[in-house]
Amino acid sequence: MWIYEKKLQYPAWVEGCDLKIAKLLFAQYGGPDSELSAGLRYLSQRYSMPIPEAKAVLTDIGTEELAHWEIIATLIYKIIDNATPEELVRAGMGPNYVQHGRDVYPADAAGVPWTASYIQAIEDPIANLHEDLAAEQKARTVYEHLIQCTNDRGVIATLSFLREREIVHFQRFGETLRLVQEYLDRKKCY
Amino acid sequence: MDIGRDRLDMLMQLMALEFTAVEWNLYLDTHPYDQEALALHNENIEALNCVKDAYEMNFGPITHEVASPCPWQWIQDPWPWEIDYKRGL
Numbered sequence A: 001m002w003i004y005e006k007k008l009q010y011p012a013w014v015e016g017c018d019l020k021i022a023k024l025l026f027a028q029y030g031g032p033d034s035e036l037s038a039g040l041r042y043l044s045q046r047y048s049m050p051i052p053e054a055k056a057v058l059t060d061i062g063t064e065e066l067a068h069w070e071i072i073a074t075l076i077y078k079i080i081d082n083a084t085p086e087e088l089v090r091a092g093m094g095p096n097y098v099q100h101g102r103d104v105y106p107a108d109a110a111g112v113p114w115t116a117s118y119i120q121a122i123e124d125p126i127a128n129l130h131e132d133l134a135a136e137q138k139a140r141t142v143y144e145h146l147i148q149c150t151n152d153r154g155v156i157a158t159l160s161f162l163r164e165r166e167i168v169h170f171q172r173f174g175e176t177l178r179l180v181q182e183y184l185d186r187k188k189c190y
Numbered sequence B: 001m002d003i004g005r006d007r008l009d010m011l012m013q014l015m016a017l018e019f020t021a022v023e024w025n026l027y028l029d030t031h032p033y034d035q036e037a038l039a040l041h042n043e044n045i046e047a048l049n050c051v052k053d054a055y056e057m058n059f060g061p062i063t064h065e066v067a068s069p070c071p072w073q074w075i076q077d078p079w080p081w082e083i084d085y086k087r088g089l
């Protein structure tokens, strides 16, 4: 089960109202390599993991991704909260405003709604973990693209924190893959 | 929303300790026999519980699992996405 903690994992802050970056941040909120995809992918894959370390890593990283999803939403919310409809239209967020107001709807930067087809869970722990390693690298790249697209120091600081988390997750998934591989090799010997 | 210097300082301290707990959690998942890491994790949890208790006593619940006077304290603003953290940085 999960329990809500009334705090963020990182003090997400914004300096100004860079509406263009708010629109682009949806890539990490509801895009293919978004925090939402990451969280649901890992939490869907954990049931068939063969060793306790792997069940723990998928549960704990999956949970952390939901905390990151909340941080991305917070950045978007803080930027668009005080924007007028005209300002949103000028920044390219007109369609989003018309369809969702200032609510943070899980769609990508181009407005395409999130879909489970972005992720896979196929029971094979080696295949699943390879997908997870790739997902962390792709998410890191999306963060680097986003950081290049804004001058807002708060947004950059927050995105830099999230980018570092992708690197840590990649490291932990690499260790998990090695542990699962060793376990499967041992099983073959007996 | 501006929550004031004292509350923000303590919240940031709590967030730092909780983040440290997450880092140890993930590390220990793949290194469950690392005694040095376990000792540091245990130390951090002690500090975390201390600050969490103090924060909840002074400023309100972090989870719903705390006794509450009337009215129910959990629903009080601000929620995490509404807090202005800029002052703490």
Ligand SMILES: [Fe+2]
Binding pocket: A038, A065, A136, A139, A165, A166, A169
């Ligand atoms: Fe991640």
